[in-house]
Amino acid sequence: xxxxxxxxxxxxxxxDPALGPAVEAHGREAVxxxxxxxxxxxxxxxxxxxxxxxxxxxxLILADVERAAAPSLRAIxxxxxxxxxTNLGRAxxxxxxxxxxxxxxxxxxVEYALETGERGSRYDHCxxxxxxxxGTDAALVTNNNAAAVSLCVNELSAGRETIVSRxxxxxxxxxFRIPDVVARSGAILRxxxxxxxxxxxxxxxxxxxxxxxxxxxHPSNYRVEGFADRPTIDELVELSRDxxxxxxxxxxxxxxxxxxxxxxxxxxxVAESVSAxxxxxxxxxxxxxxxxxxGLIVGxxxxxxxxxxxxxxxxxxxxxxxxxxxxATLLLHRDPEVASRRIPTLRMLxxxxxxxxxxxxxxxxxxxxxxxxxxxxxxxxxxxxxxxxSFPGFALPSAGWVVAAGRAGGSPDALAAVCxxxxxxxxxxxxxxxxTVDVRTVPEGHEAAAAALLLEAVGKSGDGGS
Ligand SMILES: *Cc1c(COP(=O)(O)O)cnc(C)c1O
Numbered sequence: 433x434x435x436x437x438x439x440x441x442x443x444x445x446x447x448d449p450a451l452g453p454a455v456e457a458h459g460r461e462a463v464x465x466x467x468x469x470x471x472x473x474x475x476x477x478x479x480x481x482x483x484x485x486x487x488x489x490x491x492l493i494l495a496d497v498e499r500a501a502a503p504s505l506r507a508i509x510x511x512x513x514x515x516x517x518t519n520l521g522r523a524x525x526x527x528x529x530x531x532x533x534x535x536x537x538x539x540x541x542v543e544y545a546l547e548t549g550e551r552g553s554r555y556d557h558c559x560x561x562x563x564x565x566x567g568t569d570a571a572l573v574t575n576n577n578a579a580a581v582s583l584c585v586n587e588l589s590a591g592r593e594t595i596v597s598r599x600x601x602x603x604x605x606x607x608f609r610i611p612d613v614v615a616r617s618g619a620i621l622r623x624x625x626x627x628x629x630x631x632x633x634x635x636x637x638x639x640x641x642x643x644x645x646x647x648x649x650h651p652s653n654y655r656v657e658g659f660a661d662r663p664t665i666d667e668l669v670e671l672s673r674d675x676x677x678x679x680x681x682x683x684x685x686x687x688x689x690x691x692x693x694x695x696x697x698x699x700x701x702v703a704e705s706v707s708a709x710x711x712x713x714x715x716x717x718x719x720x721x722x723x724x725x726x727g728l729i730v731g732x733x734x735x736x737x738x739x740x741x742x743x744x745x746x747x748x749x750x751x752x753x754x755x756x757x758x759x760a761t762l763l764l765h766r767d768p769e770v771a772s773r774r775i776p777t778l779r780m781l782x783x784x785x786x787x788x789x790x791x792x793x794x795x796x797x798x799x800x801x802x803x804x805x806x807x808x809x810x811x812x813x814x815x816x817x818x819x820x821x822s823f824p825g826f827a828l829p830s831a832g833w834v835v836a837a838g839r840a841g842g843s844p845d846a847l848a849a850v851c852x853x854x855x856x857x858x859x860x861x862x863x864x865x866x867x868t869v870d871v872r873t874v875p876e877g878h879e880a881a882a883a884a885l886l887l888e889a890v891g892k893s894g895d896g897g898s
Contacts, residue, residue, distance in 0.1 A: 553740075562730055602653075
């Protein structure tokens with residue numbers, strides 16, 4: 433018999449009690465779509481129905497319903513050792529920030545003054561904390577730092593020139609390119625100096641009646657070494673004072689103070705830039721600050737007041753859940769000891785290699801529960817990195833689980849693919865043919881679960897191999 437004749441109708445299937453729970457959970461329309469999709473597939477490929485055709489058909493439909501309802505955005509286990517991983521969501525939020533975002537998700541006083549019952553401004557939230565932490569008179573929050581820079585350039589320099597050193601005309605991951613940002617913000621880019629050397633006189637010679645703003649950009653993930661020089665921020669501040677032109681400093685990575693990351697190489701901080709006298713400092717919320725995706729602008733009250741009136745701000749508007757998560761993160765930053773303990777980014781960056789190794793060992797032991805580790809799997813020292821364009825070239829001694837190259841049972845690429853297919857997916861990295869899961873980026877308390885995922889993957893990838 434032609435199996436196509438045996439296929440039940442859509443309506444018959446929707447009435448099937450076996451699909452009842454799926455209809456209950458996902459709705460009749462969603463299940464109907466799956467039924468249609470599966471029946472269509474079977475008309476093209478009747479052989480896909482094996483064994484008990486009725487049962488197989490229901491199985492296919494239920495699997496399709498689950499697939500269609502699975503969220504595209506999923507939690508993963510970051511075993512890459514890249515703390516601020518641009519592709520894996522950058523900064524993981526502190527528990528306090530997650531709770532605050534959840535609280536803010538419903539109704540809230542986002543733009544409402546509770547004292548008077550009148551309209552308030554979302555841009556008033558976080559300002560007090562940012563003033564305290566940055567030591568400035570004013571602050572403004574946008575939806576990311578790219579928006580913050582764009583807003584500053586537009587307000588201070590639209591139709592006029594923005595002076596930038598050629599050494600700072602960088603592209604930062606995700607196609608944030610300074611020349612394009614300046615141009616799209618309505619300003620004319622005035623490049624000064626060369627790629628490796630820019631002098632203060634290059635800036636002063638370029639200043640003229642058409643100049644709108646001096647823009648200093650932290651090159652972040654890019655470094656010029658050797659015969660390289662550029663004016664200090666103090667020198668630029670002096671030029672800014674002499675010429676009356678505002679100086680905007682995009683520090684990018686968002687470190688508040690150097691003491692938050694002892695032993696790390698120098699990275700521009702908010703404190704340093706503000707105390708030097710930059711008029712506006714912009715930074716990301718989800719890099720070294722360890723908060724949600726946001727752009728922070730701190731600095732002179734008169735300039736911030738102008739930014740707040742700029743119509744572009746409406747397009748760069750920060751969301752209420754972001755504001756809440758940012759506020760919670762900033763609250764933790766009020767005490768450096770609390771910040772380094774409670775903010776995952778700082779905690780991961782500050783953890784010693786010995787401590788990471790201890791966690792790797794304990795997690796693996798717990799997951800093995802007395803069984804011997806599979807051949808080729810060991811605990812080893814690794815090198816983690818900060819990521820997010822911060823501290824390029826700086827390696828953090830770390831530790832993790834390494835599945836050696838040449839292990840029987842499959843290539844590291846195959847193992848990586850199996851790991852990505854787990855629930856939750858485990859993302860590692862391949863180095864010299866070894867597959868490595870760095871435990872620095874595995875949150876405390878999750879080591880055993882992460883080790884169990886790796887063991888599962890090693891078992892699976894071993895089945896088909898050797
Ligand atoms: C990361 C970075 C940006 C972009 O910030 P987003 O928050 O990702 O928009 C801009 N400038 C610098 C210097 C950066 O490092």
